[in-house]
Amino acid sequence: MLPTIRRLAPDDAAAFKALRLAGLLDLPSAFGSSHAEECDTPLAELAQRLAPAPDCAVFGAFERGQLLGLAGLRRERMAKAAHKAVVWGMYVAPHARRRSIGRALLAAAIELARSAPGLLQVNLSANADNTAALALYESAGFRAYGRERGALLVDGVLHDEILMSLSLRENP
Numbered sequence: 001m002l003p004t005i006r007r008l009a010p011d012d013a014a015a016f017k018a019l020r021l022a023g024l025l026d027l028p029s030a031f032g033s034s035h036a037e038e039c040d041t042p043l044a045e046l047a048q049r050l051a052p053a054p055d056c057a058v059f060g061a062f063e064r065g066q067l068l069g070l071a072g073l074r075r076e077r078m079a080k081a082a083h084k085a086v087v088w089g090m091y092v093a094p095h096a097r098r099r100s101i102g103r104a105l106l107a108a109a110i111e112l113a114r115s116a117p118g119l120l121q122v123n124l125s126a127n128a129d130n131t132a133a134l135a136l137y138e139s140a141g142f143r144a145y146g147r148e149r150g151a152l153l154v155d156g157v158l159h160d161e162i163l164m165s166l167s168l169r170e171n172p
Contacts, residue, residue, distance in 0.1 A: 002061075002099070002100060002101065002104055003061040003062050003063035003068055003069075003096075003101060003104075004061070004062045004063070005059055005060070005061050005062075005104050005105060005108050006059065006060060006062065007052070007057045007058070007059055007060075007108075008050045008057070008058045008059065008060045008070075009050055009051075009052070010047035010048070010050050010051055011047075012050060012060060012067070013043045013044075013046040013047040013050060014043055015060070015067040016046060016050065016058065016060070016067070016070065017038075017041065017043065017046055018067075019060075019067050019068075019069075019070055019091065019093065020038065020070065020089065020091070021035055021038060021039055022093065023070070023089075023091035023093075024038060026091075026094065027091070028154050028155070029127050029129075029152060029154045029157075029159045030091070030126075030127050030130060030133075031089070031091075032152065054116060055073075055074075055075040055085065055112070055113075055116035055119065056073065056074045056075055057072070057073055057109070057112055058070060058071070058072045058073075058089065059071045059072075059073075059105050059108040059109060059112075060105075061092070061096070061101045061104065061105055063096070068092060068093050068096040068101060069091060069092035069093065069096060069101045069102060069105050070089055070090065070091050070092075070105065071087060071089065071090045071091075071102075071105035071106055071108065071109050072087065072088040072089040072090075072109070073085055073086070073087055073088075073109040073112055073113060073122070074086055074088065075116065075119065082118065083118055083119060083120040083121065084119070084120070084121050084122070084123055085113045085116070085119050085121075085122045085123070086122070086123050086124060087106065087109050087122060087123070087124040088124070090102060090105065090106070090124075090133070092105075102133075102136055103136060103139075103140070106136065106137070106140050107140070109122070110122060110140065110166065113168060114168055119168055120167070120168055120169055121165050121166060121167050121168055121169075122142075122165070122166045122168065123163070123164065123165050123166075124137060124142065124163075124164050124165075125148070125151070125161040125162065125163050125164065126161060126162050126164065127152075127159055127160075127161060127162075128147065128159070128160035128161060128162050129159070129160075134162060134164075137164050138164075140166065141166050141167075142164040142165060142166045143164060143165060143166070144162050144163065144164050145163055145164065145165050146162075146163040147160055147161070147162055147163065148160060148161045148163060
C-alpha cells in the first residue's frame with residue numbers, strides 16, 4: 001500500500017528539514033545543495049518556503065505520520081522563463097525505496113504543473129550515475145536533452161548531470 005502523498009504545509013517544516021538533511025548526507029552527489037549549507041536553516045524560514053502557492057509546492061509521502069519521501073516543484077521566476085517549472089529535491093528514505101513512492105511523488109508534482117496556467121514544460125537534472133532515478137524520470141515522460149559534465153563537485157569528485165524535460169503541451 002502506498003503512503004499518503006500530500007503537499008507539505010508550514011507545520012511540516014521540522015519533518016521536512018530532518019528528511020532533507022538525511023538525504024543530503026545519504027546522497028550528496030544527488031543534490032546541488034549540501035548538508036553544511038542547509039543544516040542551520042531556521043525552521044521559520046523553511047515554514048515560509050512551505051507556504052501554499054499555486055505553482056510551487058513540496059510534496060511528501062507519509063506513512064503512520066512519518067515523512068518518507070520528498071519532491072519539490074517550483075515555477076521559474078523570470079518572466080521569459082515562467083513557462084517552465086523545475087522538479088527539485090526528490091528523495092526517498094532508504095528503508096522506503098522500491099515501493100513506487102518516488103513515482104507517486106513525481107506524479108503529484110507533474111499534476112500540479114499541469115494545473116498551473118501557462119506552464120508548458122517541467123525540467124529536472126539527475127546524477128548521470130543514478131540509473132534508478134533516470135529510469136523513473138523517463139518512465140514519467142521526461143526526455144534527456146543534454147549532459148552537464150562536472151555539474152557538481154562533491155568531496156573532490158566531479159559528477160555529471162543529465163538534463164531532462166517533460167513537455168506539458170498537447171502535441172510536444
